[in-house]
Amino acid sequence: MHADHPTTLVPPLEDNLAGRATAVAHPNIALIKYWGKRDEQLVLPRVDSLSMTLDIFPTTTCVRLAPQAEHDQVTLNGEVARGQARERVVAFLDLVRAQARKKLPAVVDSENTVPTGAGLASSASGFAALALAAAAAYGLTLDATALSRLARRGSGSASRSVFGSFALWHAGLATGTATEADLSSYAEPVPAPGLDPALVIAVVDAGPKAVSSREAMRRTVDTSPLYEPWARSSKDDLKDMRTALDRGDLAAVGEIAERNALGMHATMLAARPAVRYLAPATLTVLDSVLQLRRDGIPAYATMDAGPNVKVLCRRTDARQVADTVRSAMTAGSVLTARPGPGARLLPQDTR
Ligand code: 2P0
Numbered sequence: 001m002h003a004d005h006p007t008t009l010v011p012p013l014e015d016n017l018a019g020r021a022t023a024v025a026h027p028n029i030a031l032i033k034y035w036g037k038r039d040e041q042l043v044l045p046r047v048d049s050l051s052m053t054l055d056i057f058p059t060t061t062c063v064r065l066a067p068q069a070e071h072d073q074v075t076l077n078g079e080v081a082r083g084q085a086r087e088r089v090v091a092f093l094d095l096v097r098a099q100a101r102k103k104l105p106a107v108v109d110s111e112n113t114v115p116t117g118a119g120l121a122s123s124a125s126g127f128a129a130l131a132l133a134a135a136a137a138y139g140l141t142l143d144a145t146a147l148s149r150l151a152r153r154g155s156g157s158a159s160r161s162v163f164g165s166f167a168l169w170h171a172g173l174a175t176g177t178a179t180e181a182d183l184s185s186y187a188e189p190v191p192a193p194g195l196d197p198a199l200v201i202a203v204v205d206a207g208p209k210a211v212s213s214r215e216a217m218r219r220t221v222d223t224s225p226l227y228e229p230w231a232r233s234s235k236d237d238l239k240d241m242r243t244a245l246d247r248g249d250l251a252a253v254g255e256i257a258e259r260n261a262l263g264m265h266a267t268m269l270a271a272r273p274a275v276r277y278l279a280p281a282t283l284t285v286l287d288s289v290l291q292l293r294r295d296g297i298p299a300y301a302t303m304d305a306g307p308n309v310k311v312l313c314r315r316t317d318a319r320q321v322a323d324t325v326r327s328a329m330t331a332g333s334v335l336t337a338r339p340g341p342g343a344r345l346l347p348q349d350t351r
Contacts, residue, residue, distance in 0.1 A: 009132060009142065009143070009144050009147050009162070009343065009344070009345070019064065019065030019104075019137050019138075019139075020062070020063070020064040020065065020137055021062070021063055021132075021133045021134075021136030021137045021345055022060065022061065022062040022063075022133055022345065022346040023060070023061055023128075023129045023130075023131075023132035023133035023136070023343055023344065023345050023346065024058050024059070024060050024061075024129060024343065024344055024346060025058065025059055025061075025124075025125045025126075025128035025129035025132065025158075025161045025162070025342075025343035025344075026053050026054050026055065026056070026057065026058050026059075026125050026161060026164075026340040026341065026343075027053070027054050027056075027057055027059075027114070027120060027121065027122065027124050027125045027161065028051040028052060028053040028054060028124050028125075028157060028160045028161050028167065029051055029052055029054065029199060029302065029304070029310050030049050030050065030051040030157065030160075030302070030304070031050050031051060031052060031241060031253065031256070031257035031260070031302060031312070032047075032048065032049050032050040032051075032234060032237055032238050032241055032256075032257070032260050033047075033049055033234070033260055033261060033264045033304075034047065034049035034156050034157060034169065035047065035217055035220065035230075035264045035267065036217050036220060036221040036227065036231065037156070037217060037218075037221070038171075038174070039178070039181065040218075042153070042178060042181065042182050042185075043152050043153055043154075043155070043156050044171065044172060044181055044182070044185050045156055045169070045171045045185070046171065046221065046231055047171055047231050047234045047235070048168065048169065048170055048171045048234070048235070048238050049157075049160070049168070049169045050166065050167070050168045050169070050190065050238060050241055050242075051157070051160045051166070051167055051169075052165065052166055052197070052199065052339055053160070053161055053163060053164050053165060053166075053167065053339060053340045053341070053342065054199065054337040054338070054339070054340045055337055055338045055339065055340030055341070056113075056335065056337045056340070057112070057113050057114040057120065057122075057125065058113055058125060058129075059110060059111065059112045059113070059122060059125035059126050059128075059129045060110070060111045060113075060129065060346075061108065061109070061110040061111075061126070061129040061130050061133045062107075062108070062109045062110075062133060063106050063107070063108050063130070063133040063134045063136075063137040063138075064106060064107045064109075064137065065102075065104045065105075065106055065137055065138070066104065066105050066106055066107045067104055069105040069107065070105065071105055072086075072089070072090050072093055072105045072106050072107070072108065073105075073106075073107045073108070074086050074089045074090070074108045074110075075107075075108065075109045075110065076110050076112070077110070077111060077112055078111075088154070089108055089130065092127065092130060092131075092134070092153065092154045093106055093108070093134060095150070095153055096131075096134045096135060096138050096140065096150070097138065099135075099138075099140055099150075100135075100138035100139055100140050102138055102139070104138075106134070106137065106138075108130065108133075108134075110126060110129065110130065112125070112126065120201070120203070120308070121157070121213070121304065121305070121306075123154070123155035123157065123158060124155060124157040124158045124160065124161040125158075125161050126154075126155070126158070127151050127154030127155040127158035127161075128151045128158045128159075128161035128162050128343045129343060130151075130154060131147055131150045131151035131154060131158065131162070131343075132147060132151075132162075132343045132344070132345060133345070135147065135150060136345055144162060144163070144188075144342075145186045145188070146186075147162050147343070148160075148162040148163070148169075148186040148187045148188070149182065149183070149185065149186045151343075152169075152185060152186065152187075156169070157169075159185075159186060159187040160187045161342075161343060162187060162342055162343050163187055163188070163189045163342045163343075164189070164339065164340060164341040164342035165189065165190075165192065165339040165340075166189065166190040166191070166192045166245060166339070167187045167188065167189055167190060168187060168188055168189075168190045168238075168242075169185070169186070169187040170184065170185055170186060170187070170188075171185060172184035172185030172186075173185075189342075190242065190245060191245070191246070192245040192246075192248065192253075193246075193248055194247070194248025195245065195248045195250060195253065196314060196315045196316070197250060197253075197312055197313065197314065197315060197338070197339065198312075198313055198314070198315045198317075198318035198321075198336055198337065198338055199310050199311065199312055199313075199336070199337045199338070200299075200310070200311040200313060200318055200321045200322045200325055200334060200335070200336050201308065201309075201310050201311075201334065201335045201336070201337060202285045202308060202309040202310075202311065202325045202326075202329060202332065202334055203308050203332045203333045203334070203335065204279060204281035204282060204285060204307050204308055204309065204329060204331070204332045205279060205281065205306070205307045205308065205332065206332070209277065209305060209306050211275050211277075211305075212305075213304075213305035216268060216271075216275040216277075216305060219271045219272075219273075219275060220267050220268050220271045220275065223271050223272040224267045224268065224270045224271040224272070225270055226266055226267045226270040227267045227270075227271075230263045230264060230266065230267045233263060234260060234263070237256050237259065237260045240252070240256050241253065241256045241257070241260075244256060250298055250312070250313075250314055251298045251300075253300075253312065254298060254299070254300025254312045254313075255300060257300055257302050257312060258300040258301055258302060260302075261301070261302040261303055261304075265277065265278055265303060277303065277304075277305055277306050277307055278303060278307055279307035281307060281329065281330070281331070281332070282303060282307045282308075282309055284328050284329070285301070285309040285311075285325055285328055285329065286301055286309065287328065288324050288325050288327075288328035289301045289309070289311055289325070291324070292313075292320075292321060292324055297313065297317050297320060297321065298313060298314060298317070299311050299312070299313040299317065299321050300312045300313075309325075311325060315338065318336050319336075322334050322336055
């Protein structure tokens, strides 16, 4: 089941003698959604998912081993992290330390370029960059598959940000031991020849979400009668999506992505109590996407754990799509992204 990715993203120990490394990773948007875990501890998902890594808003993270320190020190965008944000990073470092058989604390300094309150999740780029920088600083030699598995433990969607352009995250083996399941759940690149897409992002609300995606997923799996049917249909969506990507058929890619996302939101609306991320402004943007299609422009929407809308279209239509979506909005902002690169270490001399 292991994919053949000989590329070693994390170089061997001798390259990192200083115990310090800096990595960059970009966010990704799922076209086939990850929604629901079957194992919270190992972050094993219920369904396969497929995403596009973006070329905007990278996270840059430096990890430096600190032999003199008593505890890990975590700084996010120049501010010392506390509470849950810090605990998630420390728990992740503990995983890396266990793999590396080292106990040293670390200093983590992470800069996220998503404008504050842009309403775009940063856990994917954040944990992909942290995984790569921490693995290198602690002297782990990991290939891309192992790095994706490690990033997954920080945040599920981070497993996909290890790769550029399109990536498929395997849910992995549902039977067998925990180790077998862990080994089988990783992302890998998916070729999409002939596709020249853009993603127009309508930020309709930049505020924090009322329900975290972690809690919303849990509630949906536990209580929504629509969850299982969606999870089953997502398998067909993925099969169709792979064919559409292979053919470079943007209209088919968009149609499948839109139905998969609307289905995911239907599962949440049917949860008890309901989780509703879609706002009136979301529906207004969805109307403008329908209008674009009526006007002959292939444009398709996807939404995540929030009210913002991402519109997949041809690169050559991106300006028109952005203008149309913007004119439908009474507030917020519109950004355009293209497929972006996978996670990478910065060379020593640029640190
Ligand atoms: C996705 N989302 O596939 C889905 C679609 C949101 C909606 O991945 O609990 O931050 O850290 O594994 O990755 C958001 O969830 O969740 C997400 P955890 P994550 O992009």
